Amino acid sequence: MKIIISNSSEDPIYEQIIKQIKNQIINDELEEEEPLPSIRKLARELGISVITTKRAYEELEKEGFIDTVGGKGSFVAGQNKEFLKEKKMKVVEDKLTEAVAEARMLDIGYKELKEMLSILYEEEE
Amino acid sequence: MDNILEIDLLRKEYKNFTLNDVSFQLPYGYIMGLIGPNGAGKTTIIKLIMNLIRKNDGSIRVFGKDNLEDEIDVKSRIGFVYDTPPFYEHLTLAQNKSIVSQFYREWDEELFKNYTNDFELDLRSKFKILSRGMKMKFQLAMALSHNADLIILDEPTSGLDPVFRRELLNIFSGLMQNEKKSILFSTHITSDLERIADFVTFIKNGEVVFSDEKDSILESWGVIKGGNELLEEDHGRLFRGIRKHEYGFEALTSDAREVARRFKSNVTIEKPTLEDIMFFMTSNNGGSDV
Numbered sequence: 216m217k218i219i220i221s222n223s224s225e226d227p228i229y230e231q232i233i234k235q236i237k238n239q240i241i242n243d244e245l246e247e248e249e250p251l252p253s254i255r256k257l258a259r260e261l262g263i264s265v266i267t268t269k270r271a272y273e274e275l276e277k278e279g280f281i282d283t284v285g286g287k288g289s290f291v292a293g294q295n296k297e298f299l300k301e302k303k304m305k306v307v308e309d310k311l312t313e314a315v316a317e318a319r320m321l322d323i324g325y326k327e328l329k330e331m332l333s334i335l336y337e338e339e340e
Numbered sequence: 341m342d343n344i345l346e347i348d349l350l351r352k353e354y355k356n357f358t359l360n361d362v363s364f365q366l367p368y369g370y371i372m373g374l375i376g377p378n379g380a381g382k383t384t385i386i387k388l389i390m391n392l393i394r395k396n397d398g399s400i401r402v403f404g405k406d407n408l409e410d411e412i413d414v415k416s417r418i419g420f421v422y423d424t425p426p427f428y429e430h431l432t433l434a435q436n437k438s439i440v441s442q443f444y445r446e447w448d449e450e451l452f453k454n455y456t457n458d459f460e461l462d463l464r465s466k467f468k469i470l471s472r473g474m475k476m477k478f479q480l481a482m483a484l485s486h487n488a489d490l491i492i493l494d495e496p497t498s499g500l501d502p503v504f505r506r507e508l509l510n511i512f513s514g515l516m517q518n519e520k521k522s523i524l525f526s527t528h529i530t531s532d533l534e535r536i537a538d539f540v541t542f543i544k545n546g547e548v549v550f551s552d553e554k555d556s557i558l559e560s561w562g563v564i565k566g567g568n569e570l571l572e573e574d575h576g577r578l579f580r581g582i583r584k585h586e587y588g589f590e591a592l593t594s595d596a597r598e599v600a601r602r603f604k605s606n607v608t609i610e611k612p613t614l615e616d617i618m619f620f621m622t623s624n625n626g627g628s629d630v
Contacts, residue, residue, distance in 0.1 A: 225611075227559060258536075259513040265370060266538040266553055 216245060216252070220261055228263055232271035240280050240291055241302055251281060251289040343401075344368045344490050344522045345389070350398035352384055357546060359384050361398065364541050364551035369519035371512060373533035373554075374526040375614060376543035377622050382526040383423065385543070386494050390420060402490060416445055419488030423495050425479045429468035433478055436467055444486035455481035473504045480511070491515065493525040497532050505529070509536050530614035540614065542621070549621060554614075562596030563616050565589070566607035578602075581620030592620035 239245040254268040345366040352359040400407040459477040541551035579591040
Protein backbone atom coordinates (compact mmCIF):
# COMPACT_ATOMS: atom_id res chain seq x y z
CA MET A 216 0.00 0.00 0.00
CA LYS A 217 1.21 3.45 -0.77
CA ILE A 218 -0.17 6.67 0.68
CA ILE A 219 1.22 10.13 0.15
CA ILE A 220 -0.29 12.99 2.13
CA SER A 221 0.07 16.46 0.71
CA ASN A 222 -0.23 19.41 3.04
CA SER A 223 -0.79 21.78 0.17
CA SER A 224 -3.68 19.80 -1.29
CA GLU A 225 -7.15 21.30 -1.29
CA ASP A 226 -8.53 17.93 -0.20
CA PRO A 227 -8.76 17.18 3.51
CA ILE A 228 -6.34 14.49 4.65
CA TYR A 229 -9.02 11.83 5.18
CA GLU A 230 -10.17 12.29 1.58
CA GLN A 231 -6.63 11.93 0.30
CA ILE A 232 -6.40 8.60 2.11
CA ILE A 233 -9.78 7.43 0.79
CA LYS A 234 -8.92 8.33 -2.80
CA GLN A 235 -5.56 6.61 -2.74
CA ILE A 236 -6.80 3.39 -1.14
CA LYS A 237 -9.79 3.29 -3.50
CA ASN A 238 -7.57 3.72 -6.54
CA GLN A 239 -5.29 0.96 -5.40
CA ILE A 240 -8.24 -1.37 -4.92
CA ILE A 241 -9.72 -0.48 -8.30
CA ASN A 242 -6.37 -0.98 -10.02
CA ASP A 243 -5.81 -4.30 -8.26
CA GLU A 244 -2.73 -3.03 -6.47
CA LEU A 245 -4.51 -3.99 -3.29
CA GLU A 246 -6.01 -7.43 -3.56
CA GLU A 247 -9.14 -8.91 -2.10
CA GLU A 248 -8.83 -9.90 1.55
CA GLU A 249 -5.50 -8.13 1.88
CA PRO A 250 -5.12 -6.79 5.42
CA LEU A 251 -4.82 -3.04 5.89
CA PRO A 252 -2.80 -1.42 8.69
CA SER A 253 -4.77 -0.58 11.85
CA ILE A 254 -6.05 2.98 12.13
CA ARG A 255 -3.54 3.65 14.90
CA LYS A 256 -0.60 2.29 12.95
CA LEU A 257 -1.57 4.25 9.85
CA ALA A 258 -1.96 7.44 11.92
CA ARG A 259 1.47 6.98 13.38
CA GLU A 260 3.16 6.23 10.08
CA LEU A 261 1.61 9.24 8.39
CA GLY A 262 2.05 11.48 11.44
CA ILE A 263 -1.63 12.40 11.53
CA SER A 264 -4.44 12.08 14.04
CA VAL A 265 -6.22 8.82 14.78
CA ILE A 266 -9.59 10.44 14.17
CA THR A 267 -8.53 11.24 10.61
CA THR A 268 -7.55 7.68 9.72
CA LYS A 269 -10.62 6.35 11.52
CA ARG A 270 -12.88 8.54 9.42
CA ALA A 271 -11.17 7.44 6.21
CA TYR A 272 -11.68 3.76 7.07
CA GLU A 273 -15.28 4.36 8.08
CA GLU A 274 -16.09 5.95 4.73
CA LEU A 275 -14.28 3.21 2.81
CA GLU A 276 -16.29 0.66 4.72
CA LYS A 277 -19.54 2.48 4.03
CA GLU A 278 -18.78 2.44 0.31
CA GLY A 279 -18.02 -1.27 0.42
CA PHE A 280 -14.32 -1.11 -0.35
CA ILE A 281 -13.12 -2.54 2.94
CA ASP A 282 -14.46 -4.71 5.75
CA THR A 283 -13.59 -4.26 9.38
CA VAL A 284 -13.74 -7.32 11.59
CA GLY A 285 -13.76 -6.60 15.31
CA GLY A 286 -10.51 -7.75 16.92
CA LYS A 287 -8.95 -8.68 13.60
CA GLY A 288 -8.64 -5.40 11.75
CA SER A 289 -9.59 -4.15 8.32
CA PHE A 290 -9.36 -5.96 5.01
CA VAL A 291 -9.93 -5.18 1.37
CA ALA A 292 -13.51 -6.31 0.79
CA GLY A 293 -14.30 -9.13 -1.60
CA GLN A 294 -15.40 -7.32 -4.73
CA ASN A 295 -17.64 -8.68 -7.39
CA LYS A 296 -16.62 -7.89 -10.94
CA GLU A 297 -19.78 -5.96 -11.64
CA PHE A 298 -19.21 -3.70 -8.65
CA LEU A 299 -15.60 -3.02 -9.57
CA LYS A 300 -16.48 -2.23 -13.15
CA GLU A 301 -19.12 0.17 -11.91
CA LYS A 302 -16.57 1.85 -9.63
CA LYS A 303 -14.12 2.18 -12.47
CA MET A 304 -16.79 3.75 -14.66
CA LYS A 305 -17.63 6.08 -11.84
CA VAL A 306 -14.04 7.33 -11.63
CA VAL A 307 -14.07 8.28 -15.31
CA GLU A 308 -17.58 9.63 -15.10
CA ASP A 309 -16.59 12.00 -12.30
CA LYS A 310 -13.68 13.34 -14.31
CA LEU A 311 -15.83 13.79 -17.39
CA THR A 312 -18.47 15.59 -15.35
CA GLU A 313 -15.79 17.99 -14.25
CA ALA A 314 -14.62 18.52 -17.81
CA VAL A 315 -18.20 19.13 -18.99
CA ALA A 316 -18.76 21.71 -16.27
CA GLU A 317 -15.53 23.46 -17.17
CA ALA A 318 -16.43 23.42 -20.88
CA ARG A 319 -19.86 24.92 -20.16
CA MET A 320 -18.28 27.67 -18.12
CA LEU A 321 -15.90 28.48 -20.99
CA ASP A 322 -18.66 28.29 -23.61
CA ILE A 323 -17.22 25.28 -25.38
CA GLY A 324 -20.01 23.41 -27.15
CA TYR A 325 -20.79 19.70 -27.13
CA LYS A 326 -19.45 19.20 -30.64
CA GLU A 327 -16.10 20.76 -29.89
CA LEU A 328 -15.87 18.81 -26.67
CA LYS A 329 -16.59 15.55 -28.45
CA GLU A 330 -13.91 16.31 -31.03
CA MET A 331 -11.46 17.06 -28.28
CA LEU A 332 -12.30 13.77 -26.60
CA SER A 333 -11.87 11.69 -29.71
CA ILE A 334 -8.54 13.36 -30.54
CA LEU A 335 -7.28 12.75 -27.03
CA TYR A 336 -8.50 9.16 -27.06
CA GLU A 337 -6.83 8.38 -30.39
CA GLU A 338 -3.61 10.02 -29.30
CA GLU A 339 -3.38 7.90 -26.21
CA GLU A 340 -3.54 4.74 -28.31
CA MET B 341 -17.24 7.22 23.69
CA ASP B 342 -15.75 6.47 27.07
CA ASN B 343 -13.98 9.44 28.59
CA ILE B 344 -10.61 9.36 30.29
CA LEU B 345 -11.06 12.97 31.39
CA GLU B 346 -14.28 14.84 32.11
CA ILE B 347 -14.24 18.44 33.20
CA ASP B 348 -17.56 19.90 34.18
CA LEU B 349 -18.31 23.56 35.01
CA LEU B 350 -14.86 24.03 36.48
CA ARG B 351 -14.43 27.35 38.22
CA LYS B 352 -11.45 29.12 39.75
CA GLU B 353 -11.60 32.72 40.87
CA TYR B 354 -8.57 34.94 41.22
CA LYS B 355 -8.51 38.65 41.84
CA ASN B 356 -7.89 39.55 38.21
CA PHE B 357 -8.89 36.38 36.44
CA THR B 358 -11.69 33.84 36.54
CA LEU B 359 -11.72 30.43 34.99
CA ASN B 360 -15.39 30.52 34.12
CA ASP B 361 -17.33 27.24 34.20
CA VAL B 362 -15.05 25.34 31.87
CA SER B 363 -16.33 22.01 30.52
CA PHE B 364 -14.84 19.55 28.07
CA GLN B 365 -14.20 15.81 27.67
CA LEU B 366 -11.37 13.70 26.31
CA PRO B 367 -12.14 10.09 25.28
CA TYR B 368 -9.76 7.17 25.80
CA GLY B 369 -7.24 6.72 23.00
CA TYR B 370 -6.91 10.25 21.68
CA ILE B 371 -4.77 13.38 21.76
CA MET B 372 -6.20 16.74 22.76
CA GLY B 373 -4.48 20.07 22.37
CA LEU B 374 -5.35 22.92 24.69
CA ILE B 375 -4.73 26.19 22.89
CA GLY B 376 -5.23 29.85 23.67
CA PRO B 377 -3.27 33.05 24.15
CA ASN B 378 -1.02 33.58 27.15
CA GLY B 379 -3.04 34.08 30.30
CA ALA B 380 -6.15 32.39 28.87
CA GLY B 381 -6.29 29.81 31.65
CA LYS B 382 -4.60 26.75 30.13
CA THR B 383 -2.13 26.25 32.95
CA THR B 384 -4.83 26.93 35.55
CA ILE B 385 -6.89 24.06 34.12
CA ILE B 386 -3.93 21.72 34.17
CA LYS B 387 -3.02 22.70 37.74
CA LEU B 388 -6.61 22.07 38.81
CA ILE B 389 -6.55 18.60 37.26
CA MET B 390 -3.38 17.85 39.21
CA ASN B 391 -4.86 19.43 42.36
CA LEU B 392 -1.96 21.82 42.69
CA ILE B 393 -4.45 24.62 43.31
CA ARG B 394 -7.93 24.58 44.80
CA LYS B 395 -10.99 24.92 42.61
CA ASN B 396 -13.96 27.08 43.57
CA ASP B 397 -16.52 24.88 41.91
CA GLY B 398 -17.16 22.21 39.31
CA SER B 399 -15.86 18.69 38.96
CA ILE B 400 -12.94 16.86 37.39
CA ARG B 401 -13.18 13.15 36.73
CA VAL B 402 -10.16 11.18 35.57
CA PHE B 403 -10.54 7.48 34.67
CA GLY B 404 -14.12 7.90 35.89
CA LYS B 405 -12.95 8.91 39.38
CA ASP B 406 -13.08 12.20 41.20
CA ASN B 407 -9.62 13.76 41.11
CA LEU B 408 -9.79 14.83 44.76
CA GLU B 409 -11.53 11.84 46.37
CA ASP B 410 -9.23 9.38 44.61
CA GLU B 411 -6.27 11.67 44.32
CA ILE B 412 -3.50 9.14 44.92
CA ASP B 413 -4.93 6.55 42.58
CA VAL B 414 -5.65 9.11 39.90
CA LYS B 415 -2.25 10.76 40.08
CA SER B 416 -0.32 7.51 39.99
CA ARG B 417 -1.85 6.88 36.56
CA ILE B 418 -1.07 10.34 35.19
CA GLY B 419 2.27 11.19 33.60
CA PHE B 420 2.78 14.88 34.16
CA VAL B 421 5.22 17.19 32.42
CA TYR B 422 5.50 20.63 33.94
CA ASP B 423 6.47 23.88 32.34
CA THR B 424 9.32 24.13 34.87
CA PRO B 425 10.76 20.71 35.73
CA PRO B 426 10.31 19.71 39.38
CA PHE B 427 13.73 18.13 39.89
CA TYR B 428 16.69 18.74 42.17
CA GLU B 429 19.09 20.88 40.21
CA HIS B 430 22.24 19.83 42.06
CA LEU B 431 21.57 16.08 41.90
CA THR B 432 22.35 13.77 39.02
CA LEU B 433 19.63 12.34 36.80
CA ALA B 434 20.10 8.93 38.41
CA GLN B 435 19.62 10.42 41.88
CA ASN B 436 16.57 12.38 40.79
CA LYS B 437 15.12 9.23 39.31
CA SER B 438 15.67 7.22 42.50
CA ILE B 439 13.83 9.82 44.55
CA VAL B 440 10.84 10.29 42.26
CA SER B 441 10.37 6.70 41.08
CA GLN B 442 9.60 5.50 44.64
CA PHE B 443 6.29 7.27 44.47
CA TYR B 444 5.03 5.17 41.60
CA ARG B 445 3.64 1.70 42.14
CA GLU B 446 4.11 0.77 38.53
CA TRP B 447 7.58 2.15 37.93
CA ASP B 448 9.15 0.36 34.96
CA GLU B 449 12.95 0.52 35.18
CA GLU B 450 13.38 -1.27 31.87
CA LEU B 451 11.19 1.25 30.06
CA PHE B 452 13.01 4.13 31.73
CA LYS B 453 16.34 2.75 30.49
CA ASN B 454 14.95 2.51 26.96
CA TYR B 455 13.80 6.10 27.01
CA THR B 456 17.05 7.45 28.46
CA ASN B 457 18.93 5.53 25.78
CA ASP B 458 16.67 6.82 23.02
CA PHE B 459 16.95 10.36 24.32
CA GLU B 460 20.73 10.03 24.80
CA LEU B 461 20.54 11.14 28.42
CA ASP B 462 23.61 10.60 30.56
CA LEU B 463 22.29 9.59 33.99
CA ARG B 464 25.53 10.71 35.63
CA SER B 465 25.00 14.36 34.64
CA LYS B 466 23.69 16.81 37.14
CA PHE B 467 20.27 18.08 36.25
CA LYS B 468 21.30 21.72 36.26
CA ILE B 469 23.85 21.35 33.45
CA LEU B 470 21.27 20.03 30.95
CA SER B 471 20.00 22.15 28.07
CA ARG B 472 16.30 22.98 28.01
CA GLY B 473 15.68 20.25 25.46
CA MET B 474 17.52 17.64 27.52
CA LYS B 475 15.65 18.69 30.66
CA MET B 476 12.40 18.20 28.80
CA LYS B 477 13.55 14.79 27.61
CA PHE B 478 14.42 13.74 31.15
CA GLN B 479 11.05 14.89 32.43
CA LEU B 480 9.38 13.04 29.62
CA ALA B 481 11.32 9.84 30.32
CA MET B 482 10.18 10.09 33.95
CA ALA B 483 6.57 10.78 32.98
CA LEU B 484 6.42 7.86 30.55
CA SER B 485 8.07 5.23 32.72
CA HIS B 486 5.37 4.45 35.25
CA ASN B 487 2.76 3.05 32.93
CA ALA B 488 0.61 6.17 33.03
CA ASP B 489 -2.63 6.10 31.07
CA LEU B 490 -3.11 9.84 30.80
CA ILE B 491 -0.18 12.04 29.86
CA ILE B 492 -0.63 15.72 30.65
CA LEU B 493 1.93 18.21 29.43
CA ASP B 494 2.04 21.93 30.01
CA GLU B 495 3.68 23.71 27.07
CA PRO B 496 6.05 20.83 26.35
CA THR B 497 7.31 22.26 23.10
CA SER B 498 7.95 25.88 24.05
CA GLY B 499 11.58 26.82 23.80
CA LEU B 500 12.47 23.64 21.93
CA ASP B 501 13.93 23.50 18.46
CA PRO B 502 11.82 22.19 15.56
CA VAL B 503 13.80 18.97 15.30
CA PHE B 504 13.06 18.01 18.87
CA ARG B 505 9.44 19.15 18.55
CA ARG B 506 8.96 16.71 15.68
CA GLU B 507 10.63 14.00 17.70
CA LEU B 508 8.26 14.67 20.57
CA LEU B 509 5.21 14.47 18.33
CA ASN B 510 6.50 11.18 17.04
CA ILE B 511 6.75 9.89 20.61
CA PHE B 512 3.15 10.97 21.14
CA SER B 513 2.01 9.06 18.06
CA GLY B 514 3.89 6.05 19.37
CA LEU B 515 1.98 6.19 22.65
CA MET B 516 -1.28 6.33 20.75
CA GLN B 517 -0.71 2.79 19.51
CA ASN B 518 -2.34 1.87 22.80
CA GLU B 519 -6.01 2.73 22.55
CA LYS B 520 -6.41 3.02 26.32
CA LYS B 521 -4.03 5.96 26.64
CA SER B 522 -4.69 9.63 26.03
CA ILE B 523 -2.63 12.79 25.92
CA LEU B 524 -3.64 16.31 26.90
CA PHE B 525 -1.18 19.05 26.15
CA SER B 526 -1.29 22.79 26.21
CA THR B 527 0.62 24.78 23.67
CA HIS B 528 0.69 28.06 21.89
CA ILE B 529 2.63 26.55 19.00
CA THR B 530 -0.42 25.41 17.10
CA SER B 531 1.44 23.88 14.17
CA ASP B 532 2.38 21.06 16.53
CA LEU B 533 -1.29 20.19 16.78
CA GLU B 534 -2.22 20.72 13.18
CA ARG B 535 -1.48 17.13 12.28
CA ILE B 536 -1.51 14.86 15.29
CA ALA B 537 -4.21 16.24 17.58
CA ASP B 538 -7.59 14.52 17.47
CA PHE B 539 -9.34 17.19 19.51
CA VAL B 540 -8.67 20.87 20.08
CA THR B 541 -9.97 22.91 22.98
CA PHE B 542 -9.59 26.64 22.60
CA ILE B 543 -9.56 28.69 25.81
CA LYS B 544 -9.81 32.46 25.90
CA ASN B 545 -10.23 34.76 28.89
CA GLY B 546 -10.96 31.78 31.12
CA GLU B 547 -13.71 30.39 28.91
CA VAL B 548 -13.98 27.58 26.39
CA VAL B 549 -14.49 29.04 22.92
CA PHE B 550 -14.77 25.58 21.40
CA SER B 551 -13.81 22.00 22.14
CA ASP B 552 -14.22 19.76 19.13
CA GLU B 553 -12.62 17.35 16.68
CA LYS B 554 -9.76 19.14 14.97
CA ASP B 555 -10.74 17.88 11.53
CA SER B 556 -14.28 19.21 11.78
CA ILE B 557 -13.03 22.59 13.05
CA LEU B 558 -10.62 22.96 10.16
CA GLU B 559 -13.31 21.89 7.71
CA SER B 560 -16.07 24.21 8.81
CA TRP B 561 -14.07 27.34 9.62
CA GLY B 562 -12.53 29.58 6.99
CA VAL B 563 -10.55 32.76 6.47
CA ILE B 564 -12.52 35.09 4.22
CA LYS B 565 -11.26 38.01 2.19
CA GLY B 566 -13.34 40.49 0.30
CA GLY B 567 -14.04 44.09 -0.59
CA ASN B 568 -15.03 46.56 2.10
CA GLU B 569 -18.48 47.11 0.55
CA LEU B 570 -19.49 43.76 2.04
CA LEU B 571 -19.04 45.23 5.49
CA GLU B 572 -21.68 47.88 4.96
CA GLU B 573 -24.36 45.42 6.00
CA ASP B 574 -24.27 43.76 9.37
CA HIS B 575 -23.59 40.04 9.04
CA GLY B 576 -23.81 39.32 12.75
CA ARG B 577 -21.69 36.43 13.85
CA LEU B 578 -20.86 35.25 10.36
CA PHE B 579 -17.73 37.42 10.20
CA ARG B 580 -15.47 37.35 13.22
CA GLY B 581 -12.33 39.26 14.07
CA ILE B 582 -12.70 41.55 11.06
CA ARG B 583 -9.46 43.24 10.02
CA LYS B 584 -10.12 46.05 7.63
CA HIS B 585 -7.57 47.76 5.45
CA GLU B 586 -7.94 50.35 2.76
CA TYR B 587 -8.51 47.91 -0.10
CA GLY B 588 -10.48 45.15 1.54
CA PHE B 589 -10.92 43.10 4.67
CA GLU B 590 -10.05 39.77 6.20
CA ALA B 591 -12.13 37.91 8.73
CA LEU B 592 -12.74 34.51 10.18
CA THR B 593 -15.93 32.52 9.86
CA SER B 594 -17.07 29.40 11.65
CA ASP B 595 -19.39 28.60 8.77
CA ALA B 596 -17.40 28.73 5.54
CA ARG B 597 -20.17 26.96 3.64
CA GLU B 598 -22.76 29.59 4.51
CA VAL B 599 -20.37 32.39 3.54
CA ALA B 600 -19.73 30.70 0.19
CA ARG B 601 -23.47 30.30 -0.40
CA ARG B 602 -24.29 33.88 0.50
CA PHE B 603 -21.44 35.79 -1.13
CA LYS B 604 -20.38 33.42 -3.93
CA SER B 605 -17.47 34.83 -5.89
CA ASN B 606 -17.48 38.16 -4.02
CA VAL B 607 -15.26 36.62 -1.38
CA THR B 608 -12.34 34.25 -1.38
CA ILE B 609 -12.39 31.61 1.30
CA GLU B 610 -9.22 29.93 2.47
CA LYS B 611 -8.70 26.95 4.69
CA PRO B 612 -7.68 28.22 8.10
CA THR B 613 -4.84 27.02 10.27
CA LEU B 614 -5.35 26.76 14.02
CA GLU B 615 -3.09 29.77 14.28
CA ASP B 616 -5.44 31.76 12.02
CA ILE B 617 -8.36 30.83 14.24
CA MET B 618 -6.49 31.78 17.39
CA PHE B 619 -5.30 35.02 15.86
CA PHE B 620 -8.65 36.28 14.58
CA MET B 621 -10.54 35.15 17.68
CA THR B 622 -8.07 36.92 19.93
CA SER B 623 -7.96 40.20 18.06
CA ASN B 624 -10.11 43.00 19.48
CA ASN B 625 -13.53 42.15 18.05
CA GLY B 626 -13.00 38.49 17.30
CA GLY B 627 -14.38 36.89 20.36
CA SER B 628 -16.70 39.52 21.73
CA ASP B 629 -19.68 37.78 20.22
CA VAL B 630 -18.80 34.31 21.40
